[in-house]
Amino acid sequence: MTKRKICVITGSRAEFGILSNLLKEIKKSRFLELQIVVTGSHLSSDYGETKQEILEDFKINKEVEILLSSDTRIGVAKSMGLAIISLSEVFKELNPDIVLLLGDRFEIHAAATSSLIMGIPIAHIHGGELTQGSWDESLRHSITKLSNLHFTATESYRKRIIQMGENPNFVFNVGSLGVESIKKIKLISKKKLEENLNFSLTRNTIVVTVHSETNELGLESGIITNLLKAIDFIPELRVIFTLSNADVGGRKINKEILNFVSLNKLRAIAFESLGKAKYFSLLSYIGGVVGNSSSGIIEAPSFGIKTLNIGNRQSGRIRASSVSDCNRELESIKKELKKFVDKIFSLEDVQNPFEKKNTANKIIKVLIEIDLKELLSKSFYDLL
Known part of the structure; x- marks a missing residue:
């Protein structure tokens, strides 16, 4: 039996971290051949290469290579165009049976566009979700309509995709790959992690990740200034920053973070990328996660720690009880950050809504068994 070729596109550290266990299962399969195409910030020294x-x-x-030296809106649009051109040539050469995509970044949308034009069915992971504070919202739903096969993280997301006209026979609620990988990864001991990071970890330590709110024209990097001011007001906090991604305004966010770290070396440190093992291990020993990354909403609740989500980037996503929200105003952020020191919150009986068993294996089974001809003959599924 000829192996079915599964071409996976990855353009960022976060997305690869979520995909890695699934890629290992594809690699081990007797029925699938793994192809990996790397693009975006993976290839940029500005984002940790x-x-x-x-x-x-x-x-x-x-x-x-698609990233330009500019992170303006024009720069991103040009990068998308370059990605469509380049990936079309790659798909012609690799000739995959299915292109597997995760998430909603601009390079993933470009990959979906290219795959559609090249006549290759698309399997999409993490569709149906809402993030009303960024253009990811529109890109994600657009990728859903370009795709033929869908793997969602919750049942409500599955229903939303069907509501968008996708055939229920090709929409599967499998849970979150990122949450599943937490149980499979070997965590690093606190002592070794502190030595590796050269940073002591306490329950007053927080991990901060801030990305652009791309729907806020002219205010894409607006959260970081007030967040850094708020941290300044609470000297008990120790802070580990993971730097922003390659979105509009990302470089400005990173510049402010690095400047803050240079002035607060005894209690703050920054990393371009921690990698999955270090990041998940870190969540085991600290007080919580702050910022507007999806990880604070999807993975962090599995560690029984607090998440403070700031601003609108993640608006609309399902939340565990350990996640609280505040706006980008200084006083609002200060008030919520103080709770990390005072421990004014309860984390009893936190249930992660994104957790299901055997997520990767369920995806593998569908990738092996699905009829490709049926996938390509796509039509709108009407609820009426």
Whole structure:
């Protein structure tokens, strides 16, 4: 039996961290052949050149440079155009049976567009979700309509995709790959992690990740200034920053963070990328997660720690009881951050709504058994 070729596109550290266990299962399968195409911030020294993390476990079939030196809106639009052109050539050469995509970043949308035009069915992970504070919202739903096969993280997200006209026979609620991988990863001991990071960890330590609110024209990086001021008001907090991604305004966010760290070296440190093992291990020993990253909403609740979500980027996502929200105003952020020191919150009986069993195996089974001809003959599924 000829192996079915599954071409996976990855353009960022966060997305690869979520995908990595699934990629290992595809690699082990007797019925599937794994192809990996690396693009986006993985190939940029400005964002840690994280392709090295991929090479530790996998062969990279193709590298596609698309990032310009600009993180303006025009720069992102040009990068998308370059990605469509380059990925079309890659797909022609690799000739995959299915293109597997996760999430909603601009390079993933470009990959979906290219795959559609090249006549290759698309399997999409993490569709149906809402993030009303960023253009990811529109990109995600657009990718859903370009895709043929869907793997969602909750049942409500599955229903939303069907509501968008997708055939229920091709929409599967499998849970979150990121949450499943927490149970499979070997965590680093606190002592070794502190030595590795050169930073002591306490329950007053928080991890901060801030990305652009791309729907806020002219205010994409607006959260970080007030967040840093608020942290300044609470000297008991120790802070580990993971730097922003390659979105509009990302470089400005990172510049402010690095400046703050340079002035607060005794209690603050920043990393371009921690990698999955260090990041998940870190969540085991600290007080909580702050910012507007999806990780604070999807993965952090599984560690029984607090998440403070700031602003609108994640508006609409389902939340565990450990997640609280505040606006981007200074006083609002200060009030909520103080709770990390005072421990004024309850984390009893936190249930993660994104957790299901055997997520990767369920995806593998569908990828092996699905009829490709049926996938390509796509029509609108009307609820009426």
